Amino acid sequence: MTTTPVRQAPSIMAVRDLGPAPEREVARDLVKRGLMVLPIAVALAALSWGGAGAASVAFAAGLVLANFLLAAALLSWAARISLGMLMGVSLFGFVLRLALIAGAVLLVKDQPWVEPVPLGVTLVVAHLGLLFWETKFVSASLAFPGLKPSAEER
Amino acid sequence: MLLAELSNKGVAALTYGLAAIGPGVGIGYLVGQAVQAMARQPESAGMVRTTMFLGIAFVEALALIGFVVFFLAGN
Numbered sequence: 712m713t714t715t716p717v718r719q720a721p722s723i724m725a726v727r728d729l730g731p732a733p734e735r736e737v738a739r740d741l742v743k744r745g746l747m748v749l750p751i752a753v754a755l756a757a758l759s760w761g762g763a764g765a766a767s768v769a770f771a772a773g774l775v776l777a778n779f780l781l782a783a784a785l786l787s788w789a790a791r792i793s794l795g796m797l798m799g800v801s802l803f804g805f806v807l808r809l810a811l812i813a814g815a816v817l818l819v820k821d822q823p824w825v826e827p828v829p830l831g832v833t834l835v836v837a838h839l840g841l842l843f844w845e846t847k848f849v850s851a852s853l854a855f856p857g858l859k860p861s862a863e864e865r
Numbered sequence: 866m867l868l869a870e871l872s873n874k875g876v877a878a879l880t881y882g883l884a885a886i887g888p889g890v891g892i893g894y895l896v897g898q899a900v901q902a903m904a905r906q907p908e909s910a911g912m913v914r915t916t917m918f919l920g921i922a923f924v925e926a927l928a929l930i931g932f933v934v935f936f937l938a939g940n
Contacts, residue, residue, distance in 0.1 A: 726904055733915040779922065786918060794900045801896040801921060802889070809885065809928055816936060827940045831933040839926050846919055 726794050732787030737849065738779045741841045745776045756829045766824040771833035774815055778808050877938040884931025891924040
């Protein structure tokens with residue numbers, strides 16, 4: 712009796728995704744919206760905490776936007792290699808980005824131009840606010856792909 | 866006893882460490898499920914990756930809140 716060789720299916724982890732990178736698009740949108748709101752946030756901080764508050768808000772917003780861009784770049788890079796790599800980069804990228812944010816904040820915390828409260832509040836509020844803003848448009852376009860919000864509606 | 870010997874900064878740092886565990890577990894689970902979904906239905910990979918990216922960012926906000934509490938409490 713002869714046995715026919717069985718072709719083994721490739722492991723899930725070895726599969727790669729060579730399609731377009733939606734993370735980059737989402738991150739670009741987030742940065743665009745962040746830059747739109749940033750002058751208002753900086754002006755409000757300047758009114759409440761003076762120049763140090765404004766600088767702290769700008770610094771924190773820059774960190775949040777850079778974090779989004781770095782996350783998107785890492786994920787889209789990893790997805791082109793393999794899904795296993797995507798998993799690894801997601802987890803280690805999380806640790807790496809947290810460490811970078813912590814390092815950047817701890818590095819400047821004793822500088823005279825830093826106000827801790829606006830810096831901390833901006834880190835959380837900018838991150839969550841931008842995400843909620845973006846989610847609104849992403850969920851709309853996922854539910855009704857033909858009805859993407861136009862540029863004016865954004 | 867050990868906790869009583871820690872300074873305010875030490876407790877804040879410990880809290881930050883604890884606050885980072887939950888998001889780590891969350892991201893691991895989230896990405897695992899997303900990878901499975903992409904492997905099963907490669908045609909929906911774009912949609913899965915978009916929601917995965919947003920999910921990761923939302924989960925990461927928890928760790929950021931932990932860090933901000935550590936930073937503000939340590940000051």
